[in-house]
Amino acid sequence: MNLAIVILNWNGKSWLEKFLPNVISNSVNTAVFVIDNASTDDSVSFLKENFPSVKIVQNEKNYGFAGGYNEGLKEIDSEIYCLLNSDVEVTDNWISPVLKLFQSDSTIAAIQPKILDYNRRNYFEFAGAAGGFIDNLGFPYCRGRIFENIEKDEGQYDDETEIFWASGCCFFIRSKDFWAQNGFDERFFAHQEEIDLCWRLKNSGKKIFYTGKSTIYHVGGGTLNKQSPQKTFLNFRNNLSMLLKNLPLATLIWLIPFRMILDGFAGIYLGLTNGLAHFWAVIRAHGSWYRQFYGTIKRRGKNQIKTYYGLKWLIFKHFL
Structure with missing residues (x-):
């Protein structure tokens, strides 16, 4: 199968310098691309000088994670x-x-590997873990990370098992399925755009899978620190948008008002623990939503199916 490894970059020369040699050496006979989101550092000249094999x-500008991939992938032809x-x-x-795994089932649209923490190598990493x-x-x-x-x-x-969403930090996807959904929103x-895409894929009858036979190590927070109010803003706004796009109407009627209440409490908690900027980020997120x-x-699909998993498994397996 024709594979292209595609790295999105914005002012990330230090990350490319540190990790790109490892990617190239462990990906023999595989095309490696870097999509540059209009970096203002010398990332592009550094790549041209030191990694001539990288395309x-x-x-033209920084489109963010979602838009950056949508724009750049138009130029990459790969299965x-x-x-x-x-x-x-x-x-x-x-x-x-x-x-x-892709070859075993044509209905599998996206796959993620096991994601471990680069700095604590025996532990799972926050962004995706085991599916x-x-x-x-x-x-x-x-799996591997709750809260x-x-x-x-x-x-x-x-194991190798079906999951609901695959992490965007290492996201394998069939190009035909990516474009059938018009890519990321x-x-x-940035943040939760891969969950939204996976949900749309599942609503269209496709499968998302995890394989524990492949392992990567992720630093995490390389482009936006976990404690950033902007990250709080994006996570709250995008999560609500994702629900509005993908849930069946009967669920939306009760869930969205309830989430408004929960987000209010969450905003107060974040304000008290992380600072007022995080409280304000939650307010801004709701305004933007x-x-x-x-x-x-208008972006709601034709098929909204109840494919999420429930709190009973979450609470009883991990906290009792």
Whole structure:
């Protein structure tokens, strides 16, 4: 199968310098692309000088994660895209299990590998861990990570199994399925755009899979720090937009008002623990969501199916 490894870059020369040699050495006979989101550092000249085998796609401006990939991937012809964060270390034979899984089932649209923490290498990493799910209230979580609780990797997720969403830090997807959904929702800019895309794929009858036979190590927070109020803003706004786009109407009627209440409490909590900027970020997120409301409604698909997973599994398995 024809595979292209595609790294989105914005002012990330230091990450490219640190991790790109590892990606190239462990991806023999595989094309590697860097989509540059109009960086203002010397990322592009650095790539041209030091990595002549890497193909460069230059976007006219910084479109964010979602729009940046949408724009850049128009220039890349490949059967499979591997959308890879610049702060990722890959391992030997990380590609083969993924391609074999794609070949085994034509309805599999996207796959993620096991994602471990680059700095605590025996533990799962926050952004994806061992495959993502959605609870009854619309909050994302992962096998190997629930809220701030990170599990040690002891082989408990060395399986290959269907999941709800695959992490954007290492996101393998068939190009035909990516474009059938018109790619990422560029209004998200960054954060949860891969969950939204996976949900749309599932609503269209496709499958999302995880394979524990492939492993990567992710630094995390390389482009936007976990404590950033902007990250809080994007996560709250994008999560509400994702629910409005993908949930069946009967669920939306009760869930959205309830989430407004929960987000209010969450905003107060974040304001008290992380500072007023985070409280204000939640307020801004709701305002932005209201402004996008009509456009989001227009993007609702034809098929909304109840495919999220429920709080009982979450609470009883991990906290009792």
